[in-house]
Amino acid sequence: MTTSVSPTRLILMGAATTLAGIGLGRFAYAAQLPGLIEAGWLSARDAGFVGATNLLGYLVGAVLASRLARRLGPGAVIKLSTLLIAVSFLASMWQGPVWWFSLWRFVAGVTGALLMVVAPSLIASQLPESKRKRGTAWIFTGVGTGVLISATLVPLLMQQGPELTWLGLGLIALLPVALVWRPWPGLPRAPQQGQQQARVGLLLAAIYLAYLLDAVGFVPHTVFWVDYLERQRDFSTWAAAIQWGLVALGAISGPFLVGAIARHAGWHRTLFTALALKGTAVLLPMLVPGTLVVSLSSFTVGALIPGMVATTMGRIGELVPAHAHATAWGRATALFAVGQAAAAYLMAPIYASAEHSSLIFIIGGSALLCAATLTLATPLFAKHKPVTEVS
Structure with missing residues (x-):
């Protein structure tokens, strides 16, 4: 299916995916670590293990991304991944065992990689040549926005406790969900003949x-x-x-x-x-x-x-x-x-x-x-x- 979307909207949707997948899914957790350890939710050793599961998930997601996009369609992969990142924050409000946090950090890693691989490459293929270089770069403004949130808002939220911090991040992560929850273009078709x-x-x-x-x-x-x-x-x-x-x-x-x-x-x-x-x-x-x-x-x-x-x-x-x-x-x-x-x-x-x-x-x-x-x-x-x- 081919869906016509304006270049400006495509870039905005792409920025929403990098905000969710990397800006929030990766950097917001790092900013929470001192507060989570201080509050007794995780030990220093457990915090490192939970962070490692996120890196493992990112590797798994990167390997599977193109296959899932071909099988399920890029729009479905992008929407589901963005939603699961918001869910991962909200699920972490429960002060459960280490495996619970590891599970959701793994999910955030997988979905973050799916978004990082599928959305930018799809959007770049849809942009007109005159806007491709600028648009390809602007897609990744979501990463910087997430870093800014981790540097400013997360420390303020942590003063109110880990539960409210997870809740706040989950609510923020719903904004990218709203931005990407619309029709996406299909994958570019391969030419019938070609030579590598x-x-x-x-x-x-x-x-x-x-x-x-x-x-x-x-x-x-x-x-x-x-x-x-x-x-x-x-x-x-x-x-x-x-x-x-x-x-x-x-x-x-x-x-x-x-x-x-x-x-x-x-x-x-x-x-x-x-x-x-x-x-x-x-x-x-x-x-x-x-x-x-x-x-x-x-x-x-x-x-x-x-x-x-x-x-x-x-x-x-x-x-x-x-x-x-x-x-x-x-x-x-x-x-x-x-x-x-x-x-x-x-x-x-x-x-x-x-x-x-x-x-x-x-x-x-x-x-x-x-x-x-x-x-x-x-x-x-x-x-x-x-x-x-x-x-």
């Missing part, structure tokens, strides 16, 4: 590897940054909270900045620039002292949390046709989930050693600069040509 270009497969492999390395660089600021500033850089709780607010401000600005760069420079140059800037921003506070440098790092990394997603998806969209995009983007998302989980697992014991805690930022920044170098070298593989199948 092996060289494009090599280019895609390089993009996948770069995105996996981006996941390694994603972990230090999103998992350890605020705690590192408080415990290792002697920031007050208030000052560290301001830095997370700068991450949120960057995350809101990122899609607009990336979209503007991509319109003028193209996705390939934008991808290299984003990786190089993000790697520099992660490394710089370890090399140069000062609050200004820390603030610049917070804003830049925040901007490139959604910016890297939009840029990688846009670059993949240049290499594969519309009907193959969800499959290719799903593979990239799955690799990101693997890289993110592995990096978090390996970095945790390094960070636990106070004298080596800054090493995780050096690892993350170096991984990003390696990804930038790889991206810069991809034209050496081949001149890209579209393919019709991604096997």
Whole structure:
């Protein structure tokens, strides 16, 4: 079924899916952790386990996304996933056993990945060429909005207790449900005949590897940054909270900045620039002292949390046709989930050693600069040509 939807409405619907799937489904829980532990709902060890189930769910969802979209239809997958994220918050109002919270964080992980893979690739295929670069980036403004909520509203709600916090998040998550609960266009149809270009497969492999390395660089600021500033850089709780607010401000600005760069420079140059800037921003506070440098790092990394997603998806969209995009983007998302989980697992014991805690930022920044170098070298593989199948 083909449904005509205006580009503006499509972008708004896409932003609603990234708000629900990542902005709320991922970042809101991280902001709740200190309050949940302090209130005795979860121990520190249990909180880490519950968070790990979310990462596992994200990997499962990324692997299954394109298959479910083909079987059930993209509209059904998007609507059900958005609804289940709201349900996961409301169900967590009950102070149940650890398996109860793990179940719903797993559900939020699966559905978050489904939304991240299915909705953006579908919307990008429907946008007119003149609006595709800008629209592809703007879809991910929902991520920054969720980060802002986690930095501002969640701490205020936690003062009233975990139950009201879960309720508040559940009610907020119903807004994206209302925005996506309308007809969606169908999946793009594959042409009957086509020829796969092996060289494009090599280019895609390089993009996948770069995105996996981006996941390694994603972990230090999103998992350890605020705690590192408080415990290792002697920031007050208030000052560290301001830095997370700068991450949120960057995350809101990122899609607009990336979209503007991509319109003028193209996705390939934008991808290299984003990786190089993000790697520099992660490394710089370890090399140069000062609050200004820390603030610049917070804003830049925040901007490139959604910016890297939009840029990688846009670059993949240049290499594969519309009907193959969800499959290719799903593979990239799955690799990101693997890289993110592995990096978090390996970095945790390094960070636990106070004298080596800054090493995780050096690892993350170096991984990003390696990804930038790889991206810069991809034209050496081949001149890209579209393919019709991604096997």
